[in-house]
Amino acid sequence: MSPGxxxxxxxxxxxxxxCGVDPSENLKKALSRIKTAAAxxxxxxxxxxxxxxxxxxxxxxxxxxxxxxxxxxxSTETLSKAARASRVVxxxxxxxxxxxxxxxxxxxxIDADGKVLGKxxxxxxxxxxxxxxxxxxxxxxxxxxxxxxxxxxxxxxxCWDQWFPxxxxxxxxxxxxxxxxxxxxxxxxxxPREIKLYHEAWETVQRGHAIANGVFVAVANRVGLEGKLKxxxxxxxxxxxGSVLCRASSSREEILIQDCDLGLIERTRREWPLFxxxxxxxxxxxxxxx
Amino acid sequence: MSPGxxxxxxxxxxxxxxCGVDPSENLKKALSRIKTAAAxxxxxxxxxxxxxxxxxxxxxxxxxxxxxxxxxxxSTETLSKAARASRVVxxxxxxxxxxxxxxxxxxxxIDADGKVLGKxxxxxxxxxxxxxxxxxxxxxxxxxxxxxxxxxxxxxxxCWDQWFPxxxxxxxxxxxxxxxxxxxxxxxxxxPREIKLYHEAWETVQRGHAIANGVFVAVANRVGLEGKLKxxxxxxxxxxxGSVLCRASSSREEILIQDCDLGLIERTRREWPLFxxxxxxxxxxxxxxx
Numbered sequence: 001m002s003p004g005x006x007x008x009x010x011x012x013x014x015x016x017x018x019c020g021v022d023p024s025e026n027l028k029k030a031l032s033r034i035k036t037a038a039a040x041x042x043x044x045x046x047x048x049x050x051x052x053x054x055x056x057x058x059x060x061x062x063x064x065x066x067x068x069x070x071x072x073x074x075s076t077e078t079l080s081k082a083a084r085a086s087r088v089v090x091x092x093x094x095x096x097x098x099x100x101x102x103x104x105x106x107x108x109x110i111d112a113d114g115k116v117l118g119k120x121x122x123x124x125x126x127x128x129x130x131x132x133x134x135x136x137x138x139x140x141x142x143x144x145x146x147x148x149x150x151x152x153x154x155x156x157x158x159c160w161d162q163w164f165p166x167x168x169x170x171x172x173x174x175x176x177x178x179x180x181x182x183x184x185x186x187x188x189x190x191x192p193r194e195i196k197l198y199h200e201a202w203e204t205v206q207r208g209h210a211i212a213n214g215v216f217v218a219v220a221n222r223v224g225l226e227g228k229l230k231x232x233x234x235x236x237x238x239x240x241x242g243s244v245l246c247r248a249s250s251s252r253e254e255i256l257i258q259d260c261d262l263g264l265i266e267r268t269r270r271e272w273p274l275f276x277x278x279x280x281x282x283x284x285x286x287x288x289x290x
Numbered sequence: 291m292s293p294g295x296x297x298x299x300x301x302x303x304x305x306x307x308x309c310g311v312d313p314s315e316n317l318k319k320a321l322s323r324i325k326t327a328a329a330x331x332x333x334x335x336x337x338x339x340x341x342x343x344x345x346x347x348x349x350x351x352x353x354x355x356x357x358x359x360x361x362x363x364x365s366t367e368t369l370s371k372a373a374r375a376s377r378v379v380x381x382x383x384x385x386x387x388x389x390x391x392x393x394x395x396x397x398x399x400i401d402a403d404g405k406v407l408g409k410x411x412x413x414x415x416x417x418x419x420x421x422x423x424x425x426x427x428x429x430x431x432x433x434x435x436x437x438x439x440x441x442x443x444x445x446x447x448x449c450w451d452q453w454f455p456x457x458x459x460x461x462x463x464x465x466x467x468x469x470x471x472x473x474x475x476x477x478x479x480x481x482p483r484e485i486k487l488y489h490e491a492w493e494t495v496q497r498g499h500a501i502a503n504g505v506f507v508a509v510a511n512r513v514g515l516e517g518k519l520k521x522x523x524x525x526x527x528x529x530x531x532g533s534v535l536c537r538a539s540s541s542r543e544e545i546l547i548q549d550c551d552l553g554l555i556e557r558t559r560r561e562w563p564l565f566x567x568x569x570x571x572x573x574x575x576x577x578x579x580x
Contacts, residue, residue, distance in 0.1 A: 123569050123572060124569060126563075127563075163501070163562070163564050164568065165502050166455075166569075166573045197531065197533070201501050201531050201532050204494060204498055204532050205498045207494050208455075208497065208499070209498070211453070211491050212453060212454065212495055212498070242490070242495065243490075272453070273416075273417075277414045277415060278414070278454065278456075279413050279414060279429065282433055283460070
């Protein structure tokens with residue numbers, strides 16, 4: 001397989017990393033892996049959620065706000081140079097600080113010429129005895145966007161978003177071909193049975209989005225033990241009929257490479273013409289909690 | 291396990307049948323199996339899509355309209371007596387003829403005292419080189435209802451509906467605890483690889499609905515070879531986290547019995563509070579094809 005052999009064939013890469021305490025080291029590692037992925041022919045590279053830092057949301061500490069930065073800002077600029085140098089699209093999740101002092105769990109999308117196409121701000125914010133995301137992140141205010149990159153029309157949603165049918169549906173209706181879900185999901189390592197159960201549900205619900213919407217789904221998760229949580233990796237790509245095309249290990253760092261035949265989207269939707277039969281007259285109530 | 295040992299425990303049954311050419315024989319078989327299921331403690335029994343007839347949609351023939359009947363009508367009355375006699379809730383899919391000469395692929399829901407609670411009319415109608423449903427059935431006009439039966443709040447959707455996230459979401463928001471999907475899905479027996487693929491996607495997308503909405507999903511499919519199609523059975527029940535609790539064979543007639551702990555719905559939603567974090571401000575666009 002050579003990249004770009006057909007217009008509809010796009011090679012993507014998911015960077016599954018373990019993160020250390022030093023953000024600049026994590027960024028350096030990410031840049032090096034982006035370069036490797038590009039050398040292996042990848043045209044779109046996704047990093048995992050909050051790839052520059054440890055998953056700091058396990059504690060509530062004012063000092064953690066110091067990890068945030070503006071978008072665009074220093075990391076965006078560095079990544080932008082990398083995108084241009086390697087001619088790859090980059091999906092880079094960052095802890096974002098806004099001028100008004102509001103913080104978001106965001107992702108910047110950079111095109112293959114280095115141009116910043118825009119950003120996504122995580123819309124669904126979880127909160128659990130084990131992670132305090134609602135303490136750090138205001139819910140996103142930019143909606144569910146689709147980014148027209150050089151190689152594909154993509155949507156980027158982040159972690160908890162992946163459990164909701166609405167973002168995937170809205171993105172597909174707006175023309176997304178690949179939905180990236182940068183993620184940081186893990187659980188207590190002393191509960192392997194629960195990890196297995198959560199992993200299974202997590203993969204299944206996202207495969208369901210692929211099937212219901214006839215899109216590729218590409219999920220980059222982190223690995224490694226941080227505090228009480230073991231992040232379970234298992235990054236994967238599913239095709240528009242929900243088949244898992246590749247899956248990373250649950251504990252090792254990996255660069256997961258996958259060719260996606262975008263032509264499969266139209267072929268799948270012709271065979272399973274779900275969009276044709278939608279009842280746009282009857283879904284109004286979906287917007288409201290009853 | 292004894293049925294009704296706790297208020298939240300409900301035993302359900304899915305009748306997976308092969309259908310012959312004589313509707314009265316199919317009805318007789320269904321009644322006998324409902325009785326057996328009730329004797330085994332089932333409190334809600336679901337039949338498969340169009341259980342009274344063969345899957346006649348493989349051909350376009352005016353004479354097939356003669357198979358339709360009113361709801362309520364003769365079959366509803368017979369089933370109503372059976373419900374009262376066995377004290378079971380019955381979900382019975384029927385080919386419905388309306389007074390205006392419009393036909394629907396419907397299901398009647400009968401409470402355990404024999405009272406007709408209402409009907410559902412299939413909202414999403416497929417059409418394929420292999421089955422002409424749009425020829426026979428007008429798209430449903432009753433929306434996505436929830437029926438308050440004696441033993442649980444249930445929604446009933448039919449076959450093709452199961453590929454869409456919206457019905458499941460709307461039903462869950464209206465309080466459904468179990469979503470029944472009576473089905474007639476099959477494929478050409480000379481394509482076992484495709485049957486495997488379709489079965490996998492079919493089960494996955496419905497497990498996804500269970501996970502995203504924290505509800506039980508219960509799917510009764512038919513078996514047997516009819517014309518060009520082998521119906522692949524594999525009726526199943528999934529819990530609110532998408533785990534498959536039981537699954538029938540792909541070729542044998544079966545009465546699939548499963549205890550559903552409705553308390554699991556609230557426990558799952560507390561652990562995975564997806565509804566809490568929905569962005570009701572941001573889903574408006576879901577109603578429209580872009």
